[in-house]
Amino acid sequence: MxxxxxxxxxxxxxxxxxxRNRETLASMCVFGLLIVFLFNFSFETAREETLRLLPAVxxxxxxxxxxxxxxxxxxxxxxxxxIEGMTLAPVDPSMIFVGKMLANLLFLGxxxxxxxxxxxxxxxxxxxxxxxxxxxxxxxxxLGYAALGTIFGAIAANTRMREVMLTILQxxxxxxxxxxxxxxxxxxxxxxxxxxWAGGAARVAGISVVFTVASFLLFEYVLxx
Amino acid sequence: xxxKFPISLHFALTLAGLLVALYMIFLYAPEExxxxxxxxxxxVHVSCAWPALLGFIIIxxxxxxxxxxxxxxxxxxxxxxxxxxxxxxxxVLVTGPLWAKPxxxxxWAWDARLTLTFLLWLLYVAYxxxxxxxxxxxxxxxxxAVVGIIGFVDVLIDYMAIRWxxxxxxxxxxxxxxxxxxxxxMLATLLVTVAVFTLLFFLxxxxxxxxxxxxxxxxxxxxxxxxxxxxx
Numbered sequence: 001m002x003x004x005x006x007x008x009x010x011x012x013x014x015x016x017x018x019x020r021n022r023e024t025l026a027s028m029c030v031f032g033l034l035i036v037f038l039f040n041f042s043f044e045t046a047r048e049e050t051l052r053l054l055p056a057v058x059x060x061x062x063x064x065x066x067x068x069x070x071x072x073x074x075x076x077x078x079x080x081x082x083i084e085g086m087t088l089a090p091v092d093p094s095m096i097f098v099g100k101m102l103a104n105l106l107f108l109g110x111x112x113x114x115x116x117x118x119x120x121x122x123x124x125x126x127x128x129x130x131x132x133x134x135x136x137x138x139x140x141x142x143l144g145y146a147a148l149g150t151i152f153g154a155i156a157a158n159t160r161m162r163e164v165m166l167t168i169l170q171x172x173x174x175x176x177x178x179x180x181x182x183x184x185x186x187x188x189x190x191x192x193x194x195x196x197w198a199g200g201a202a203r204v205a206g207i208s209v210v211f212t213v214a215s216f217l218l219f220e221y222v223l224x225x
Numbered sequence: 226x227x228x229k230f231p232i233s234l235h236f237a238l239t240l241a242g243l244l245v246a247l248y249m250i251f252l253y254a255p256e257e258x259x260x261x262x263x264x265x266x267x268x269v270h271v272s273c274a275w276p277a278l279l280g281f282i283i284i285x286x287x288x289x290x291x292x293x294x295x296x297x298x299x300x301x302x303x304x305x306x307x308x309x310x311x312x313x314x315x316x317v318l319v320t321g322p323l324w325a326k327p328x329x330x331x332x333w334a335w336d337a338r339l340t341l342t343f344l345l346w347l348l349y350v351a352y353x354x355x356x357x358x359x360x361x362x363x364x365x366x367x368x369x370a371v372v373g374i375i376g377f378v379d380v381l382i383d384y385m386a387i388r389w390x391x392x393x394x395x396x397x398x399x400x401x402x403x404x405x406x407x408x409x410x411m412l413a414t415l416l417v418t419v420a421v422f423t424l425l426f427f428l429x430x431x432x433x434x435x436x437x438x439x440x441x442x443x444x445x446x447x448x449x450x451x452x453x454x455x456x457x
Contacts, residue, residue, distance in 0.1 A: 151375070155368045159358035168354055169372065172347035173379045176386040203389055207382055214378050218371045221292055
């Protein structure tokens with residue numbers, strides 16, 4: 001089977017499972033909404049403060065919602081012993097990684113749209129003027145975050161207290177993806193006075209690609225029994 | 226290694242070295258002009274920081290060797306180094322604020338090196354927690370090796386990212402750095418302390434490795450015994 005076909009079937013399988021029970025996506029979106037709501041309600045910001053706070057609020061919400069989804073991604077496979085079936089299949093484990101990562105990327109992307117929409121309403125802030133820049137930053141930031149989340153989700157599924165374990169692995173290592181994404185988002189939202197959102201986006205992209213490649217190469221050792 | 230440089234000799238050398246280092250830190254090295262006595266913590270602080278970083282480098286290489294050659298020794302080395310490195314990293318985080326408060330006036334500032342050390346400490350915590358939370362300990366070696374490698378990639382990224390992050394913040398001045406006229410006696414003290422702490426680091430790793438070997442032997446003996454008992 002061609003690699004693309006394997007990736008596609010894993011990706012579609014995850015989507016189908018999600019379509020049937022709607023657990024992961026619903027919990028990610030609601031959890032993300034709650035975080036944005038709590039921050040908005042507790043700060044009651046004016047515009048200048050919004051510009052300072054909103055990027056961090058959004059990325060923190062993305063980080064937490066993401067961890068929720070990544071946990072489900074492999075925990076469900078383990079609960080139903082599907083992971084054995086996937087490991088036995090005569091395919092390259094890295095392809096399984098790519099398929100699952102793309103599914104996670106899509107779920108987190110949808111949750112991000114919901115969170116950004118809520119932030120637009122509650123913070124009374126329009127993202128439209130810099131929508132292109134923000135989409136690019138969000139894509140690369142989410143890519144690296146989802147790649148790490150997928151491999152650490154698979155690792156944490158082997159442990160007791162896997163929810164805690166995933167967070168403990170994910171946050172220190174994804175730290176710079178989040179921090180640099182916040183920085184770049186903040187620059188883009190301000191209409192970019194210093195003209196350095198592109199540099200920031202390039203750094204986020206660089207780090208994300210490094211982590212994605214590293215996770216891709218190492219994933220076969222995670223599935224190995 | 227054990228024949229050429231027995232662990233008892235290593236222990237004796239480290240002990241003697243620590244005494245010499247103590248003498249040099251408190252009696253030989255001159256008092257620093259602006260910060261006074263408190264500056265003497267600097268020798269311990271720097272000497273802990275170096276093995277803490279070295280520890281993760283060793284974890285990285287032994288993780289690669291483990292995944293490549295499947296040598297159990299490499300896994301045991303990574304585990305031993307992680308435990309010892311964690312202790313040294315904790316010492317850096319404890320001695321740092323103790324020195325920072327009188328010198329900078331604050332316990333903590335998110336300066337480049339502090340952020341790096343804290344992230345390194347979190348990586349050690351994650352690595353060791355993963356080891357102890359395993360459902361099936363047989364898989365620990367593989368998974369920890371993967372985390373060891375990605376963790377080291379993260380340390381490298383930290384080194385670059387810290388320069389990009391909020392570069393407008395002034396770097397705290399640490400007495401102009403070692404090039405700007407560190408007293409030769411201070412430099413000698415620092416070098417001796419660093420050397421002794423590196424010896425101590427390797428001594429602890431070796432002791433930890435010996436413990437791992439004993440554990441392995443014990444579990445083998447248990448298996449043999451259980452087999453014999455079932456035969457009787």
